Amino acid sequence: MLTRLAHSSTQDRWLSASAFAAGALVLGYGLQVSNGTQHPAALNALSITILLTVLGLSAVALRSVERWQKIPLLVIAMVGFGYQMAVAVTAPPGIYLQGTQADFVLHHQWIAAVAVLSGAAVCVPDKWLKWAVMPAVLVAHFALGLWLLRVSPNPRIDVFVWHREAFEAFFRGENPWAMTLPNIYGTTQWYAPGLADTQHVFTGFPYPPLSFLLALPGHLIAHDYRYANLAALTAAGALMTYARPGRLGGLAAIIFLFSPRHLFVLEQGWTEANVIFMVAAVVFTACRFPRALPWVLGLTLAIKQYMVFILPVSFFLLPVEKGKPFDLKAFAIFCAKAVGLAAVVTGWGLVWNPTAFFNSVVAFQAKQPFRPDALSYISATADNGVPTLPLSLHFVGVLLALGFALWRAPRTPAGFAATTSLVVLLFFAFAKQAFCNYYFVAVGTLCIALAVLEPAEDEALTRARADGLGATVGSAPQPT
Numbered sequence: 001m002l003t004r005l006a007h008s009s010t011q012d013r014w015l016s017a018s019a020f021a022a023g024a025l026v027l028g029y030g031l032q033v034s035n036g037t038q039h040p041a042a043l044n045a046l047s048i049t050i051l052l053t054v055l056g057l058s059a060v061a062l063r064s065v066e067r068w069q070k071i072p073l074l075v076i077a078m079v080g081f082g083y084q085m086a087v088a089v090t091a092p093p094g095i096y097l098q099g100t101q102a103d104f105v106l107h108h109q110w111i112a113a114v115a116v117l118s119g120a121a122v123c124v125p126d127k128w129l130k131w132a133v134m135p136a137v138l139v140a141h142f143a144l145g146l147w148l149l150r151v152s153p154n155p156r157i158d159v160f161v162w163h164r165e166a167f168e169a170f171f172r173g174e175n176p177w178a179m180t181l182p183n184i185y186g187t188t189q190w191y192a193p194g195l196a197d198t199q200h201v202f203t204g205f206p207y208p209p210l211s212f213l214l215a216l217p218g219h220l221i222a223h224d225y226r227y228a229n230l231a232a233l234t235a236a237g238a239l240m241t242y243a244r245p246g247r248l249g250g251l252a253a254i255i256f257l258f259s260p261r262h263l264f265v266l267e268q269g270w271t272e273a274n275v276i277f278m279v280a281a282v283v284f285t286a287c288r289f290p291r292a293l294p295w296v297l298g299l300t301l302a303i304k305q306y307m308v309f310i311l312p313v314s315f316f317l318l319p320v321e322k323g324k325p326f327d328l329k330a331f332a333i334f335c336a337k338a339v340g341l342a343a344v345v346t347g348w349g350l351v352w353n354p355t356a357f358f359n360s361v362v363a364f365q366a367k368q369p370f371r372p373d374a375l376s377y378i379s380a381t382a383d384n385g386v387p388t389l390p391l392s393l394h395f396v397g398v399l400l401a402l403g404f405a406l407w408r409a410p411r412t413p414a415g416f417a418a419t420t421s422l423v424v425l426l427f428f429a430f431a432k433q434a435f436c437n438y439y440f441v442a443v444g445t446l447c448i449a450l451a452v453l454e455p456a457e458d459e460a461l462t463r464a465r466a467d468g469l470g471a472t473v474g475s476a477p478q479p480t
Helices: 002-007 014-034 040-057 071-090 101-123 126-151 158-171 209-222 226-242 248-257 262-268 272-288 290-302 305-317 328-352 354-367 393-408 413-429 436-451 459-466 470-475
Strands: none
Touching: 014 040, 014 071, 014 248, 014 413, 014 436, 040 393, 040 413, 040 436, 071 101, 071 248, 101 126, 101 248, 126 226, 126 248, 126 262, 158 209, 209 226, 209 272, 209 290, 209 328, 226 248, 226 262, 226 272, 226 436, 248 436, 262 272, 262 436, 272 290, 272 305, 272 413, 272 436, 290 305, 290 328, 305 328, 305 354, 305 393, 305 413, 328 354, 393 413, 413 436
């Protein structure tokens, strides 16, 4: 059984590349429709993205797609880039913007530069893409992020204020997970009974210690932790670009970096920027520096509460030698290193005050109330604001995602990233709270999966197309 799980599939497909790219673009559209809240079009986009992710993970080799290799992907990318640029110049990138007319002219100038670079990414040779176009793309993304943070310096959202309060408490020698946070909304409707009054929310910092540490440099340097989030997002794009040779990494990074609600996520200060960065880091490490893999995986497990779900498929990251049995002992040691580091990184916050830490990081999240405006099937089927489906279905979704991945997914870094996407999609599609920040993780991990795919190149098919022998392509041997 273990041998079958380890070796049932180690082949990426071109169909998967098209499915992951299309899924990231469709979900980006869905989040744009209503900023990640309940909306029929957004729910349809979520459903389509789930189906595309399942299709990509199934590693099906359709002859009509595989024989054209990257051409369908390039068409999808060009259409997607066009859509992303159109949204960028017609829709506000945030909701708390305070810029002048000159500021928005500058924004449009950067978008025009990005549009040119996106077109070049499809056309230029791979070498020029990696060493000329993509560095310019990363600079443009970082510049747009700096622009956003300057024109939206004080978003009215609890996560932004809570980070600032937690950092200030930390430097006073206080425990960030044992404090009481301000209720900036002046109402208790967003919190479970007993968790808040009109002035305070009775919880400490609700995110794990590693998330706190990664955000801290932004607060120290600029008194705005979102600068650290911007660095994480740009770094995630760089890791996608350079994880593998070839064009896919650059195309995936552009889809991710200019997804319609990307700057909105940055503006709101959501911590999912660090989640995407860590998943990109672990996949990059699997491709480039496998000896460091258990330690980077350990940090990834520690970055967010729900990331523990990806541990069962972490063996997808390990190199596989065809014909050799699965080494259970080696995998157990690998997991022990990762879990051990995650425990150490998380432990310094836990030992400070175990009860307060548990109440803030675990219990607070579990007690949060059902949100009828959430982008989920639970909310869509609610009757007069009351859920009609069991709230425990999101755990069933995780089990279904992991079971399908263990059955069908390629045992590759791309399979790991795409499985992470499916876990996130199904977990929040059936959750009581599900908004833009959570689904943005799925956009990012689908792009990471696309970036590190290694579909087989069929030289016979390539030569046949080059020679204009399309009529004989159907008889050429297909990738195995």
